[in-house]
Amino acid sequence: MSAVADRYAEFQALGVEVISVSVDSQFVHKVWNDQELSKMVDGGVPFHMASDGGGAIGTVYGVYSPEQGVDFRGRFLIDPDGVIQAMEILTPPVGRNVDETLRQIQAFQLVRETKGAQVTPSGWTPGGKVLKPSPALVGNIWKEWNPKDVYGKK
Amino acid sequence: MAEQKTSCVVPASKVEGPAPGSVPVAEEKKEAVRMGVTVGMKAPDFTAPAYYKGEFTSVKL
Numbered sequence: 557m558s559a560v561a562d563r564y565a566e567f568q569a570l571g572v573e574v575i576s577v578s579v580d581s582q583f584v585h586k587v588w589n590d591q592e593l594s595k596m597v598d599g600g601v602p603f604h605m606a607s608d609g610g611g612a613i614g615t616v617y618g619v620y621s622p623e624q625g626v627d628f629r630g631r632f633l634i635d636p637d638g639v640i641q642a643m644e645i646l647t648p649p650v651g652r653n654v655d656e657t658l659r660q661i662q663a664f665q666l667v668r669e670t671k672g673a674q675v676t677p678s679g680w681t682p683g684g685k686v687l688k689p690s691p692a693l694v695g696n697i698w699k700e701w702n703p704k705d706v707y708g709k710k
Numbered sequence: 711m712a713e714q715k716t717s718c719v720v721p722a723s724k725v726e727g728p729a730p731g732s733v734p735v736a737e738e739k740k741e742a743v744r745m746g747v748t749v750g751m752k753a754p755d756f757t758a759p760a761y762y763k764g765e766f767t768s769v770k771l
Binding site for chain 2: 575577581582583585586589600602603604605606607608609610612613615616617618619632634638639640641642643
């Protein structure tokens with residue numbers, strides 16, 4: 557979460573708001589912010605750190621473990637209409653990637669801005685090749701896009 | 711996001727809509743109940759106590 561906090565300005569520049577959620581109380585959040593997170597992020601966490609004691613939120617989002625009493629690492633991208641466009645849930649040992657989160661936000665925003673006239677292939681980054689869905693494209697994507705153009709030859 | 715009165719009582723989060731597990735048994739038999747969300751679904755709204763920039767407050771989705 558400190559990685560998201562550290563790059564909060566980039567989320568804001570994209571018009572995105574962030575809410576973190578965990579089963580810890582708001583009091584624990586304060587201590588965590590003051591004693592640890594603020595040592596990694598200037599000024600501390602700049603967004604709401606929500607408390608989900610009992611896991612009611614985590615349950616409806618499918619990340620709460622009643623056995624462990626925690627909300628697993630989950631990340632949900634919710635569009636301006638309140639619709640979930642992306643979700644990622646990881647077990648605790650592996651952290652998420654903020655670059656990938658920001659990339660996905662930019663991709664979803666492009667698709668939204670073009671009303672689906674442009675879609676983003678694997679590995680797309682801003683300025684990269686987009687696809688324009690049409691009957692003519694079906695079966696012919698290979699003429700427009702190649703994974704090696706994005707990922708290179710390995 | 712109203713500021714909250716600080717006390718030793720830990721406020722609870724609240725999910726809008728039907729409570730988890732509140733689906734009648736008869737409906738459960740008709741269709742397997744899947745907890746959690748998926749892409750394309752409306753994100754469940756919630757209100758939760760929160761810590762925000764030095765204050766105890768609440769946040770609503």
